[in-house]
Amino acid sequence: MATKNIMIVGVGGQGSLLASKLLGRLLVDEGLDVKVSEVHGMSQRGGSVVTYVKFGDKVYSPVIEDGEADFIVSFEKIEAARYTAKLKKGGTVIVNTQQIDPMPVIIGSESYPAEILEEMKDKGVHVDAIDALALATEAGSAKACNIVLMGRLAKYFDIPYEKWEAAIEKCVKPNFIDINKKAFSLGYHH
């Protein structure tokens, strides 16, 4: 199969690491070549973070460039917008509608473009927006936003539901498996 490209973006500390771990585990188990790339270090301190997940018969470059992403999964609204240029024509943005103000907004030097998802839709981007924070809270932990979004992403794939659940079991600590399975289900069925 041709290489598929997924970007997971958000704010440092939102749990993109678990999301990419889950995807990586699942795709390796599917027998595919996989590369997952992220930058550690300074970006973890509340900055904009991005993870590239690429899979197919053979993957070379670990990074995703302009016009190459099939999916952008965003944990926050303007982070989805920040990376829209990376989206392939006809690609999909799955976005948590949460708003987290960056420092320039906090100190009042810039304003938060609250209507940004509308602009994306107007420009022909397929935007799939959900309140992942509410669904995660319903599942039992606000921290499960990441898995709610993975549940949403799973709808776009032909991989059986049970395999996603199996990957969750492999990636999550035993105490948190139930919450995460519920979060996944809420994202999938919402």
Next chain:
Amino acid sequence: MKELMIGNAALARGLYEAGCAVISSYPGTPSTEVTEEFAKFTDAYCEWAPNEKVAMEAAFGASLKGKRSACCMKHVGLNVAADPLFTLSYTGVNGGMVIVVADDPGMHSSQNEQDSRHYAIASKVPMLEPSDSQEALDFAKLAYEISEQFDTPVFIKMCTRVAHSQSIVEKGERTEVTKEYVKNPKKYIMAPANAIARHPFVEERTRKLTEFAETSGVNRIEEGDGTYDFGIITSSTSYQYVKETFGDSVAVLKLGMVNPLPVKLIKDFAAKVGKVYVIEELDPIIETHCKTIDVDVIGKAKFSLLGEFSQKTIAEAFGLEKKENVCLDTKIPVRPPMMCAGCPHRGMYYVLAKNKITVLGDIGCYTLGSMPPLNALDTTICMGASVSGLHGFNKAGGAETENHTVCVIGDSTFMHSGVTGLINIAYNQSNSTVIILDNSITGMTGHQQNPTTGYNIKGDPAGKVNLESLCHSIGINSVRVVDPYNLEECEKVIKEELAKNEPSVIISRRPCVLLKYVKPKKPLHVNTEKCRGCKRCMKFGCPAISFRDGHAVVDNTLCIGCGVCAGLCPFDAFESEGE
């Protein structure tokens, strides 16, 4: 079993499988995980050293005793370890010795973009450069073979994209190697007479390594299908970008060993393909070599000296079709990294900024104090430079600067190379005030223990440097400890210490809020009836506080209830739960 591993974890696995018995390192992005992953193996020794020079010398000691050893560092760490490096090239090794160095093109988490390959050339030490995780594992084993066969330390050079990208790896078994230690002054005492005798060995070794580079298979040619009338010489992550762009259509000379570089192999490749492009990040190392051996290549004339490459860099350089995408008109506010909600450094910076004090800064999380709204720093150079720089600043400025200039340095950075600067302050007596931001951990690189924390890399109890005693014993008489959550106390102590006509140290002590043992308190909230929207709290720069509809708002997913903001508010609008 096939497993996804970041390059650093795969490299750690390779070192382990090759029988590495001792690793000594200092953390630094993007190299840190090699040592952290290695620490998970129970049958090999692993440690954080105070700095990279100590780490490299410890690794050499283990090699001398006959064990395979390694030390790991980031590119700028290699500057610190450069002293032993150049002489270890002369002595060579007993057990194999690997030096892992990780460059950071694009400066994701670094203060410069230096190219470590220069060090391999300058020190005449061979350097391998993997392009993915499997190669990182395989090259670790190869490095030890080269090290023992040619009697030399061997570099493995990583870069951010190889170090932090996960790709599929197949694991193997560990084999242990032990050699006898035999006293050999001619090899290991590098006094002039012996060193003079040893230098020809180094040159001869490079000649033999060049032969190895020609034929060993570490450098390989991948034939193209004739679509293009040129060939490409490349290595590391650039190789992946070339393959992503051209697939198997272009001929590639993929270099796995970047020092010494082959001669005949490159000449043969060039003769076969005609026109040759060299694609390498940062400096023109391969390009310069090609030109030196009279092979005409195109390199930096077409590709930048700056930053990271990608498949886009290559597509643009060769004029390939641009991929269609969507561009938004709205400007998206930047989201720079910042100090966490509840970070103890923030309180100290708030006080320094409020009093308009000149602050010489250092390397760590606390470099983020330079960002708005605190804008609290004047300099950031390298590990330890804040302390030594402050001394020079005050020697030059005298009374003009002494009373309103300080430096700030973290606990780990102080151990790394701040203490020598402080010795200089005590010895040559400048009226300098040094603030040690002691958050009881190495923060920026992801929580590594250090000599002040009392724990080792495995989390077991270890020796603990007492900062107060250390400062006293080197001759600093005035040593004060403050809690950076207590802004009044901080301000009072800073003013008192700056006023003194002697060297002084203020230890700003509170553990990093991300440490597991630091239990967050309940988040505060804003009483909107009390809040008058004066925005004084916004000057504090806490990411948990924002301003909506004329009032401050606390994000309860970020707030850890430190309560410092409550002390700043003139209207007592910040309240804890139940109030």
